[in-house]
Each structure stands twice: as structure tokens, then as C-alpha cells.
Amino acid sequence: MAGEALLRMREVRKTFGGTVALSGVDFDLNPGEVHAIIGENGAGKSTLMKILCGVYPMDGGSILVEGEPVRIQLPKDALALGINMIHQEFANFSKLSVAENVFVGRLPRKAGFPLALDSRDLLLRTAEVLGRLRLPIDPGARLDSLSVAQQQLVEVAKALSANLRILIMDEATSSLNLRESEQLFATIEALKVEGISVVYISHRLKEVMDIADRITVLRDGANVGTFPRGHIEEAAIIEAMLGRRLRAAVKKAATRGPTVFSVTGLSIPGKVRNLSFELHRGEILGITGLSGSGKELAIRGLYGLWPSRIERMECNGEQVSISHPSDGLSLGITYLAEERKNMSVFPQLTIRENASVLWMRSVWRRFVVSRRREREASLQSLRRVNVKMAGAESPVDSLSGGNQQKMLLARLLMVQPEIVILNDPTRGVDVGSKQEIYQIIYQLAREGVSIIMTSSEIPEVTALADRVIVMSKGHKIAELSDAEVTTDNVLALVTQAAAADEHG
Amino acid sequence: MKLQNLLRREAILAVFIVLFVICSFFVPSFFTARNLINILKQSAIIGLVVAGLTITVIAGNVDLSVGSVVSFAAVIALTYTHADLSQTNISMTAQEGRPLLALAFSLPFLMGAAVGLINGLIISRFQANSVIITLGALSAVRGGALLVAGGKVIYGVKNPVFAALGQAQLFTIPVYVFIFVAACIVLELLLRRTSFGRYVYLIGANLKAAIIAGVPVARVQILTFVISGLMAAFAALILVARLNTASGLIGNGWEFDAVTAVVIGGTSLLGGRGSVIKSFQGAILVTMIINAMVLLNIPSSYQYVAKALIILTAVLIDIRTRREAA
Ligand SMILES: Nc1ncnc2c1ncn2[C@@H]1O[C@H](COP(=O)(O)OP(=O)(O)OP(=O)(O)O)[C@@H](O)[C@H]1O
Numbered sequence: 001m002a003g004e005a006l007l008r009m010r011e012v013r014k015t016f017g018g019t020v021a022l023s024g025v026d027f028d029l030n031p032g033e034v035h036a037i038i039g040e041n042g043a044g045k046s047t048l049m050k051i052l053c054g055v056y057p058m059d060g061g062s063i064l065v066e067g068e069p070v071r072i073q074l075p076k077d078a079l080a081l082g083i084n085m086i087h088q089e090f091a092n093f094s095k096l097s098v099a100e101n102v103f104v105g106r107l108p109r110k111a112g113f114p115l116a117l118d119s120r121d122l123l124l125r126t127a128e129v130l131g132r133l134r135l136p137i138d139p140g141a142r143l144d145s146l147s148v149a150q151q152q153l154v155e156v157a158k159a160l161s162a163n164l165r166i167l168i169m170d171e172a173t174s175s176l177n178l179r180e181s182e183q184l185f186a187t188i189e190a191l192k193v194e195g196i197s198v199v200y201i202s203h204r205l206k207e208v209m210d211i212a213d214r215i216t217v218l219r220d221g222a223n224v225g226t227f228p229r230g231h232i233e234e235a236a237i238i239e240a241m242l243g244r245r246l247r248a249a250v251k252k253a254a255t256r257g258p259t260v261f262s263v264t265g266l267s268i269p270g271k272v273r274n275l276s277f278e279l280h281r282g283e284i285l286g287i288t289g290l291s292g293s294g295k296e297l298a299i300r301g302l303y304g305l306w307p308s309r310i311e312r313m314e315c316n317g318e319q320v321s322i323s324h325p326s327d328g329l330s331l332g333i334t335y336l337a338e339e340r341k342n343m344s345v346f347p348q349l350t351i352r353e354n355a356s357v358l359w360m361r362s363v364w365r366r367f368v369v370s371r372r373r374e375r376e377a378s379l380q381s382l383r384r385v386n387v388k389m390a391g392a393e394s395p396v397d398s399l400s401g402g403n404q405q406k407m408l409l410a411r412l413l414m415v416q417p418e419i420v421i422l423n424d425p426t427r428g429v430d431v432g433s434k435q436e437i438y439q440i441i442y443q444l445a446r447e448g449v450s451i452i453m454t455s456s457e458i459p460e461v462t463a464l465a466d467r468v469i470v471m472s473k474g475h476k477i478a479e480l481s482d483a484e485v486t487t488d489n490v491l492a493l494v495t496q497a498a499a500a501d502e503h504g
Numbered sequence: 505m506k507l508q509n510l511l512r513r514e515a516i517l518a519v520f521i522v523l524f525v526i527c528s529f530f531v532p533s534f535f536t537a538r539n540l541i542n543i544l545k546q547s548a549i550i551g552l553v554v555a556g557l558t559i560t561v562i563a564g565n566v567d568l569s570v571g572s573v574v575s576f577a578a579v580i581a582l583t584y585t586h587a588d589l590s591q592t593n594i595s596m597t598a599q600e601g602r603p604l605l606a607l608a609f610s611l612p613f614l615m616g617a618a619v620g621l622i623n624g625l626i627i628s629r630f631q632a633n634s635v636i637i638t639l640g641a642l643s644a645v646r647g648g649a650l651l652v653a654g655g656k657v658i659y660g661v662k663n664p665v666f667a668a669l670g671q672a673q674l675f676t677i678p679v680y681v682f683i684f685v686a687a688c689i690v691l692e693l694l695l696r697r698t699s700f701g702r703y704v705y706l707i708g709a710n711l712k713a714a715i716i717a718g719v720p721v722a723r724v725q726i727l728t729f730v731i732s733g734l735m736a737a738f739a740a741l742i743l744v745a746r747l748n749t750a751s752g753l754i755g756n757g758w759e760f761d762a763v764t765a766v767v768i769g770g771t772s773l774l775g776g777r778g779s780v781i782k783s784f785q786g787a788i789l790v791t792m793i794i795n796a797m798v799l800l801n802i803p804s805s806y807q808y809v810a811k812a813l814i815i816l817t818a819v820l821i822d823i824r825t826r827r828e829a830a
């Protein structure tokens with residue numbers, strides 16, 4: 001195979017201030033290959049790919065495309081070489097059509113009229129690109145009418161519509177559920193058929209083992225091995241990643257204290273119908289279902305983030321209502337939002353300032369903030385969730401994706417909440433840290449904190465929850481507790497409901 | 505590496521020093537005590553407006569009504585320290601003296617706060633675009649100023665206490681320069697050391713996340729507009745005391761100069777980043793450039809072009825640093 005590589009990265013080095021992100025990494029990519037990169041949070045995966053895309057300059061090393069050394073200094077250099085990246089939190093034009101998004105910046109013009117948009121041609125060409133990927137998406141549909149997963153596929157189409165040779169997907173599936181991920185994998189297969197190479201970064205090892213032709217493991221900014229498919233087992237990969245065996249979190253025994261919180265008759269027109277549930281002290285309650293089941297909206301509605309009607313809500317035996325997140329916080333309920341970039345992180349501020357956001361509320365009456373106390377409280381929390389950082393005074397953008405997620409958990413823990421609502425608590429977090437976070441969640445529950453959680457991964461819900469509410473089409477279709485809480489049971493219920501819908 | 509970071513962080517200061525040295529060598533009578541104090545005097549009054557505006561901008565909004573608030577406040581203040589009210593449209597037979605002075609001091613602030621309150625209420629209630637809302641306020645308040653002044657220019661601060669605000673000196677430097685510096689420090693502390701200040705940054709950096717984190721967004725936004733209104737009124741009082749005159753047209757275009765200083769100071773118009781001290785440096789830098797142009801007898805038409813170039817440069821720098829941070 002030697003000599004055939006489409007891309008070679010050699011001895012790539014990168015430091016940020018005092019942090020060594022990459023210490024001489026080699027990485028190869030063959031034509032039509034799916035090459036996965038895995039590694040702990042902060043191992044340098046995103047940095048390596050951002051260098052390839054011209055987002056960061058490298059400090060040392062070389063990049064060769066088809067054996068020729070190339071200089072990639074700006075994103076446009078990478079694009080010219082056919083290298084494109086799909087960011088996890090991509091920027092698109094949600095009020096424009098799919099076609100306009102795919103061809104943005106390169107809209108076809110009518111012959112002879114350089115200012116006139118040729119919309120027929122635009123739709124045809126978009127349909128052609130979508131067809132190559134076998135995507136059943138209407139080119140004329142407005143982008144915001146699509147699900148996040150479909151929007152992501154539109155991003156792939158956008159990349160493909162230009163000259164594309166290498167497509168990089170950095171944690172593309174981290175917010176997708178099983179079915180949506182499968183659609184993405186089908187799309188990747190279609191790309192392979194066209195001879196396009198894919199670099200695939202993910203923390204979901206199962207899918208990596210399934211789709212990757214080769215797997216490269218990064219640890220602390222170094223390549224610790226590249227393995228062809230089928231030549232390595234999951235446990236060995238994890239050990240290469242972490243440098244140690246995986247320590248699984250010890251599941252807490254299901255307990256059921258007194259009811260601390262209850263919701264009766266939560267409805268969102270057309271989305272959620274009459275959802276009721278109780279939450280007990282020290283309990284972990286999972287809410288799950290496929291996308292469109294209404295689980296996300298139900299949780300948003302509950303916290304005053306989506307207009308909803310609730311017949312009755314009780315907290316510690318008293319009737320309450322939450323029309324705004326601050327009402328929830330006053331009741332001791334904290335909320336981990338489903339989107340990191342849009343709904344959680346404050347860019348340009350430091351890690352400390354990001355972590356102490358909720359804590360600030362608890363000292364708001366005192367007006368003048370004690371810097372020392374803020375520092376101590378943030379550091380304590382950040383350490384508890386083991387955030388890997390140069391220091392709490394660095395900008396939050398310097399944290400790797402998974403470490404930003406951990407920082408957000410630290411933010412919730414800083415205020416000693418009574419109830420915690422967690423949307424996808426381990427999104428983008430590596431396998432080792434995932435177990436650490438599970439351990440923290442169990443620990444919280446043992447201390448008497450009650451937890452409501454969802455996840456795009458059903459196994460995560462069943463791993464964590466004492467009790468699970470299964471939703472479909474806005475209805476609660478089942479409630480499983482104790483030994484019934486298994487992934488198989490949930491999947492069976494969900495598929496049954498889906499099948500029933502198709503027939504009825 | 506270290507020096508580079510320092511330069512990036514203190515970019516305006518560096519530009520300031522370089523320009524200062526150049527001007528000192530090449531611009532006649534620039535480097536004289538008189539002229540340097542002049543620069544301070546000229547930047548101090550609008551500097552108060554700039555300092556207040558900075559907070560609004562960090563929260564992700566902009567207040568374009570400040571120039572009009574300056575004129576309205578100036579007209580009100582002068583009207584009430586003025587013995588001869590017959591010049592104006594105010595029918596009031598009060599005499600010169602204490603109660604009138606109290607009004608002269610308090611009414612402008614009340615008006616500034618009220619304008620800020622209304623701006624803030626509308627903008628926070630509807631999350632409306634602050635440019636449009638405060639542009640409306642600019643027009644309305646200017647109208648109010650012209651109405652009260654009766655279209656005339658009013659002269660003569662009769663009250664000695666009031667006059668002192670503009671005339672008193674300390675070490676040959678006007679007292680209001682010290683007031684300006686003190687105000688900047690107080691506002692900077694408000695931003696850096698209080699929960700209110702932190703909330704200003706949070707709202708500017710990510711409004712949606714701030715709402716989810718339970719930040720009292722409306723209250724903080726309203727307060728930022730009240731502060732910019734109050735600071736504009738404060739500037740007006742000193743302006744009147746110094747110039748000894750007021751009219752419905754005074755302070756015209758100050759919103760532009762103030763926004764320029766804020767942007768030069770590195771406060772992002774998109775919010776979430778900035779500081780009063782930096783805006784302070786920005787204000788002095790802009791004043792110094794204009795001052796040098798005046799000394800060089802460059803026609804004022806070119807001064808407008810120069811301001812445009814300055815603001816363009818600052819915005820480009822803002823975009824660049826933003827890209828590097830991303
Ligand atoms: N802009 C930056 N400034 C400073 N340090 C940075 C910056 N970007 C990344 N780093 C640091 O470089 C290291 C590698 O980060 P990178 O984002 O590549 O990790 P990653 O492997 O993608 O992790 P994750 O799985 O969490 O996304 C981390 O220690 C991170 O803190």
C-alpha cells in the first residue's frame with residue numbers, strides 16, 4: 001500500500017502557550033478510506049484536524065498530498081486541495097432552503113445575467129448531489145424544517161458539491177441517536193464509493209469499530225498506534241487510549257426516597273400530550289424515546305424553555321410553577337442544556353467565569369463578589385469533574401470539546417442543587433471520563449440529589465437510570481423500573497410503538 | 505512570545521504611545537503642558553459618555569441616544585441655573601438659589617435615567633434591536649431639548665457652585681478631569697468586581713445561555729441603559745458649567761464619537777468583551793489624533809475622514825482577534 005497514500009502528515013507539532021497539544025504526530029490517509037481518530041479528551045484530535053483544515057498553523061512538521069508537500073495556512077488553502085470539515089456545531093442559514101445552503105457562495109447564475117439566480121438549475125444540482133448520497137431530502141425545503149441530523153447531512157452534501165477529496169467529521173454523531181447515526185454511516189459508505197476519504201473522530205467506540213478501515217489512537221498529543229480494522233479489540237483500544245484499564249463506574253443501588261418533585265399533565269400542542277411523573281429523592285429518572293418522541297421538548301417545557309401547559313407541578317409538597325429558568329434555580333433545580341455552543345458556553349470568558357455562572361446567582365444579593373471565594377469554589381468543582389486545563393484563568397475556548405462538557409457539569413455542582421436535569425451529560429466525553437461522570441452522578445444521587453436525565457444514547461439512559469419513562473409521539477408509553485431497565489426492553493418498546501404507528 | 509501577548513492585550517496603549525511620541529516630535533506646540541491638558545479636557549467630558557456607553561456595549565447593545573441626552577440635560581441644567589427664564593419656554597417664576605440649583609443638578613439625571621429606563625424596558629421586553637430603538641430615542645430626546653430651549657442658545661451660568669464644576673482647578677488641571685478618571689475607575693470596578701458586572705459580560709457573550717443560567721437579563725439590560733443615560737447627563741452638567749452655554753444642538757453627533765472611542769478601546773460591538781479603562785484610552789487616543797490635526801491646520805472635513813479610518817481600523821482589528829480566538 002506504501003506510496004498510495006492520499007495524505008501524509010509527518011511529525012506535526014503544535015503548542016498553545018505552555019500546553020503541548022501535538023508532539024510530532026504522523027497520520028496517513030488512503031483514497032476512499034475511512035480512518036478514525038480516537039483518544040481521550042484533550043488528546044489533540046481536533047487540533048490535528050484543524051491544522052489540516054488551515055484553522056491553526058502548525059509549529060513544525062509537514063503535510064503531503066499525493067506525495068507533494070503542500071502549505072495549508074488558511075481554510076481556503078485546504079478547500080482548494082479538496083479538504084473539508086464538518087464541525088459539530090456548524091453555521092448554516094436556517095431560514096434559507098436546503099439548496100441555497102448547499103450552494104451558498106457558489107449559487108448558479110442564469111447564462112448572460114450574472115446577477116440573476118438560476119433557481120431551477122440550483123434545485124436540479126442540489127437534487128443531484130443529494131442523490132449521490134442517497135439522501136431523501138427535499139432540496140426546496142427550508143433548512144430549519146429539518147432535524148439536526150438531517151441538517152448535518154446537508155452539510156455533507158455541501159462539502160460534496162464542491163471539489164471534495166477528504167472529508168473530516170469531528171464528533172459528527174455525538175448528538176445523533178442510533179437511527180440517525182446509521183443514516184450518516186450510509187452516507188459515509190456512499191462517499192467511499194466515490195473514492196472520497198473520510199477522517200472520523202468519535203468517542204463512540206462501537207461505531208468506530210464498525211465503520212473505520214483503520215483506527216489511529218492519540219494520547220497526550222502523540223500517535224500511540226494505527227490499527228487496521230479487525231486487528232484490535234475494544235478493550236485493547238481503550239487501554240491504548242487511556243494508558244490504563246477502564247474502570248467502570250459502580251452502579252448505585254436503586255433507592256426510592258420520598259417524592260420531591262412531581263408534574264401532572266404537561267402538554268405542548270402537537271408535541272407532548274399529558275405527561276405526568278414523579279421524582280423521588282436520590283433517584284435517577286431517565287426519559288427516553290426516539291427523536292420526535294417529544295422527550296426533549298417535554299424537558300424544555302418543564303424548565304420554562306418552551307411554551308407548555310402544566311396542570312400541576314409540586315416541589316417538596318408545595319405547588320410551584322416554572323415559567324423561566326430562574327424560577328427553576330430558585331427551587332434548587334439546575335439544568336444542563338442540550339446544546340453546548342448555543343445554550344451553555346460563554347465564549348471569550350475564562351474557564352472560571354464560565355464555571356461560576358450559577359454560583360454567581362447565589363451571591364447576587366451580596367453584589368460585590370469575592371474573587372478569592374469565586375476562585376476556590378470554581379477550582380474545587382472543576383477538580384471534582386477532573387477538567388484538563390492549563391489553568392482556570394485560560395479562555396474557555398482553549399478547552400477541548402469534552403473538557404468543556406465537564407466544565408458545564410462543574411457549573412451545576414457549584415451550587416449544591418436538589419434536583420439536576422441533565423441533557424446528554426456525557427456528550428463528546430471520552431470513555432474513561434464517561435465512567436468518571438457516571439460515578440459523579442451516582443454519588444450525587446447517593447447524597448440525596450434527584451436527577452432527571454436524557455441521552456441520545458439509549459444505553460446511557462439505561463446504564464444510569466433507576467427508572468425510565470419511554471415516550472413515543474408525545475405520549476408516555478411505558479415506565480420501567482429496577483430490573484426492567486435494560487436497553488433491550490427500551491428498544492423493544494420503542495420499535496413496537498414505531499411499528500404500530502406505521503400500521504395504524 | 506510574552507511581549508507579543510502583552511502587545512496584543514495592550515494594543516491601544518501601544519498605538520497611543522507611538523502616536524504620542526510622533527506627535528510630540530512633529531506637531532508644533534503639541535508637547536506643551538497647555539495642549540496636553542487641553543487633550544485631557546477635551547476627552548474628559550465625552551469620556552464620561554464613553555464610559556457609560558461601554559457597559560451597554562459589553563452587554564451586546566448600543567445606546568445611540570446619548571448625544572441627545574447630553575443636549576437635553578444641558579438645556580435643563582442651564583435653564584434651572586439661569587436667572588432669566590424668559591429666554592426659554594419654561595414658565596416658572598422661581599428665583600435663583602438653592603432649590604433651583606438642586607433642580608439643576610437632579611433633573612438632568614432624572615431625565616437621563618428615564619430615557620435609559622424607557623430604552624431598556626423596550627429593548628429587554630421585546631429583545632428589540634437596540635440600534636433602532638435608541639435611534640428613535642435620539643430623535644425624540646433631541647426634540648425635547650429643542651422644545652425646552654425654545655430653539656435658542658441659552659447663556660450664562662449664574663450660580664457659582666455650578667460654575668465651579670466646570671472652572672475649578674487642581675494643579676492647573678480642571679477638577680472634572682479628576683472626576684472623569686474617578687468615574688472610569690468606579691465603573692470598571694462595577695464591571696470587574698460585582699455580580700452585576702459579570703452578568704453584563706455573560707449577557708453580551710451568549711444571551712441564550714445567560715437566560716438558561718437564570719441571569720436576570722431584563723434587569724441587567726435596563727440597568728446598563730440607565731447607566732449610559734446617567735453618564736450622559738453627568739457629562740452634560742460639566743459641559744454646561746464649562747461652556748457657559750447650552751442649546752438644543754449641543755452634543756450633536758456625540759453618539760458617533762463615543763461609539764468610535766468604545767470600539768477603538770477594543771470593546772466588541774457584538775458584546776461580551778471590553779473594559780471601561782480601555783475605552784478611556786480609546787477616548788484619549790481619538791481626541792489626541794483630532795487635536796494633532798487641528799494643530800496641523802488640517803480642515804475639519806478631513807477630520808471626519810480620519811475618524812472614519814480610525815473606526816474602520818478598530819473594527820478590522822476586532823474581527824481579526826475574534827478569528828484568532830475561534
Ligand atoms: N485554542 C486553544 N488554546 C489553548 N489551548 C488549546 C486550544 N485548543 C486546544 N487546546 C489544548 O490542546 C489540547 C488538545 O485539544 P483538542 O481540542 O485537540 O483535544 P481533542 O482530542 O479534540 O479532545 P476532545 O475529545 O475533548 O474534543 C488540549 O489540552 C486543549 O486544552
Ligand SMILES: [Mg+2]
Nearest residue numbers: 045046400401
Ligand atoms: Mg475535539
